[in-house]
Amino acid sequence: MAKINKNYLNLGNNYLFREIEEKVQKxxxxxxxxxxxxxxxxxxxxxxxxxILKSAVxxxxxxxxxxxxxxxxxxxxxxFLREKIKENYFKSGINININEIFVSDGAKCDISNIxxxxxxxxxxxxxxxxxxxxxxxxxxxxxxxxxxxxxxxNNFLPKPNSxxxxxxxxxxxxxxxxxxxxxxxxxxxxxxxxxxxxxxxFDAAYExxxxxxxxxHSIFEIPGSKTCAIEFKSFSKxxxxxxxxxxxxxxxxxxxxxxxxxxxxxxxxxxxxFNGVSYITQKMAEAIFxxxxxxxxxxxxxxxxxxxxxxxxSLKSVEMKFFGGYHAPYVWFKCPKNMYSWEFFDYxxxxxxxxxxxxxxxxxxxxxxxxxxxxxxxxxxxxxxxKIKNL
Ligand SMILES: *Cc1c(COP(=O)(O)O)cnc(C)c1O
Numbered sequence: 001m002a003k004i005n006k007n008y009l010n011l012g013n014n015y016l017f018r019e020i021e022e023k024v025q026k027x028x029x030x031x032x033x034x035x036x037x038x039x040x041x042x043x044x045x046x047x048x049x050x051x052i053l054k055s056a057v058x059x060x061x062x063x064x065x066x067x068x069x070x071x072x073x074x075x076x077x078x079x080f081l082r083e084k085i086k087e088n089y090f091k092s093g094i095n096i097n098i099n100e101i102f103v104s105d106g107a108k109c110d111i112s113n114i115x116x117x118x119x120x121x122x123x124x125x126x127x128x129x130x131x132x133x134x135x136x137x138x139x140x141x142x143x144x145x146x147x148x149x150x151x152x153x154n155n156f157l158p159k160p161n162s163x164x165x166x167x168x169x170x171x172x173x174x175x176x177x178x179x180x181x182x183x184x185x186x187x188x189x190x191x192x193x194x195x196x197x198x199x200x201x202f203d204a205a206y207e208x209x210x211x212x213x214x215x216x217h218s219i220f221e222i223p224g225s226k227t228c229a230i231e232f233k234s235f236s237k238x239x240x241x242x243x244x245x246x247x248x249x250x251x252x253x254x255x256x257x258x259x260x261x262x263x264x265x266x267x268x269x270x271x272x273x274f275n276g277v278s279y280i281t282q283k284m285a286e287a288i289f290x291x292x293x294x295x296x297x298x299x300x301x302x303x304x305x306x307x308x309x310x311x312x313x314s315l316k317s318v319e320m321k322f323f324g325g326y327h328a329p330y331v332w333f334k335c336p337k338n339m340y341s342w343e344f345f346d347y348x349x350x351x352x353x354x355x356x357x358x359x360x361x362x363x364x365x366x367x368x369x370x371x372x373x374x375x376x377x378x379x380x381x382x383x384x385x386x387k388i389k390n391l
Contacts, residue, residue, distance in 0.1 A: 007142040014132070016361035020345070027349055036349070036383045039311065039372040040357040042175075042266065044240045046303060048284075049296035052239065055287035059280045070279040075271040077103025077248065081282045084289040085248055094220045100252050100263060102270050103285075105245040107234035107276050112137040113273070114230060114249070117265040118167060125165030127158055129176055129190050129362030129369075131203070134169045139259050142168075150177060156323055156332070157181055160192035166200055170219075173206040176362045176371040177322015177332040178308075180215055186222045193228035199255070199262075200229040205247075208238035208301050210327045226252040230262070237329065239288045239297045246277050246285045304329045307381045308374035314385035329374040332359070336391060341367055352387040 019312055020040060027036070048056075062068035076082065082098040089096045104110050111133055120142060126134045128147040138145050148158040156179035157172075170189060173180040181189075193200050202219035210217055219229045234247035241247075255262040277285075287293045305326075312325030315333055322333035335344035341358035348354045348370075359369030374381065 005140070007140050010139050011136055012100055014136075016132075016358070020355065020357070023345070023349065023354060034353050036353050036355055037380045037387075038355045038376060039381075039384055040355045041373045041375040042357070043242050043375060044237060044239055044299045044300075044304075045375050045377065048240050048244065049293070049300065051293040052284045052287045052291055053297050055283045056280055059283035063279070073276045073279055073282070075274075075276060076101065076267070077276065078279070078286075082248075082288050083284045084286055088289060089218070089220070090346050092217060092221065093097075094218060096220065096250055097253065100250050101278055102249045102251065102266065103282060104247050104249060104274065106236060106241075107203065107232040107247040107249075108133055110247065110249045111203060111232050113141070113269070114266070115141055115167075116269050116273075117262065118199075122164065122166035123164075124167045124169065125163060125198075126169045127171070127174075128364060129359060129366035130169070131171055131175050132167055132362065134171075134201075147281050147363070149365055150174075150179070152334075155179060157185060159185065160188055164196050164198070166196075166198050168193060168200045169203070169205040170200055171205070172216075173328035174324070174330075175328070176330055176357070176359065176366065177207065178326075178328035178330040179332075180327045181209060182215070183216050183222060186216055186219060187224075190219070190222045190224045190228060194224050195255070198228065199238075199257070200225075202229050202231045205234045205237055206232055206328050207233070208297075209305060209329055211305065212327065215327060220250070220252075226254040228255070230255070235285055235288060238301065239285075239293075240300060241285070244281055244284060246281050281283075303378070304374045306377065307378060310381050311372050311388070313372060314388040318390065318391050329375070333370055333372075335359075335368050335370055338368065341369060342369075344370055352384075352390065353389060354384050 082101045086096050086098050086099050123144040123146055124138050125146050125148055127150045140389045146163050150156040150158050156177040207217040219225045219231050233252040235241035251263045251266045288297055308325045308329055309330045314323045320333055322331050325331040341360035345358045348356050357371040359366030
């Protein structure tokens with residue numbers, strides 16, 4: 001008799017976005033003439049920039065000629081892309097070997113799949129509130145989870161405390177709170193991990209939104225990190241690749257657990273269970289690193305960052321305390337009048353015709369908070385910010 005993985009029965013139902021959709025639908029039926037502004041968008045909206053498109057077209061043409069046709073690619077990703085990634089790290093003074101870089105179809109898959117090479121006996125330290133993928137993927141395989149509180153007292157940046165854990169999840173800049181760790185704070189995590197022989201999973205999906213030179217873009221800026229950290233990067237938010245699908249994971253050769261190289265294990269896993277990202281996609285990703293590609297992608301990032309600033313300033317003007325907004329596409333704030341997240345969601349929908357994302361959907365510490373996203377169009381963001389001033 002076939003048996004299921006019963007851990008899946010322990011997963012919470014992923015109500016958040018479905019419930020938002022249902023509430024919005026109901027509102028639209030009741031108020032067909034009211035226009036809603038969506039500040040709940042968790043996806044990029046600006047199209048792929050020209051430099052990347054050009055590369056896509058050229059590589060498609062290569063596929064149509066015998067001389068340049070490509071079949072299966074190298075397991076770790078094409079060297080032309082991994083070289084560019086390596087060079088990009090080098091610009092920030094970080095030395096990464098190209099065999100430490102694994103190109104993939106995005107950070108979400110890698111963050112989930114990385115658990116394959118670890119024992120089920122590990123306990124995982126996960127911040128609350130958080131990107132739900134961290135907790136759900138651990139529940140799916142039955143790992144023990146310890147939550148660490150991210151709240152106003154610690155500016156949504158929890159520090160290591162006596163709770164030892166084997167696998168530690170850090171997302172900076174953070175989704176949903178927009179909070180970002182300083183080098184000093186990350187150093188504390190790296191020292192803690194090295195001391196306890198733990199591994200840090202560092203999710204740097206929003207690294208390109210950092211505005212301040214002194215804030216770390218990568219965990220590998222921190223001394224000692226190569227013996228305790230794996231970094232996940234994605235072109236999704238930095239180059240609009242949420243639909244194209246490409247990212248990469250860095251597993252340093254110095255990561256040795258129980259005398260085994262994690263780089264070797266991940267290489268084996270990646271080569272066996274994954275057949276690579278398409279040549280076309282990797283050529284598109286390569287174009288991100290050209291001078292023109294960098295300029296064009298940065299322009300889109302700046303557009304979102306300006307949106308975030310507009311939202312943040314409108315909250316400031318009504319003296320509402322908020323987090324994020326400057327180094328992340330998210331603004332995170334406490335609901336007014338001590339309202340619960342869903343209560344305030346309804347209030348915003350009905351009175352200001354704005355859609356937000358209830359903080360409670362990201363964990364218990366998200367209750368009574370709301371997330372606004374800056375991925376929308378400027379005209380709507382401006383309209384929303386005027387409305388927010390009436391809060
Ligand atoms: C969007 C996002 C990612 C990126 O995932 P992809 O699979 O690369 O699209 C990773 N982590 C967080 C926290 C995100 O919000």
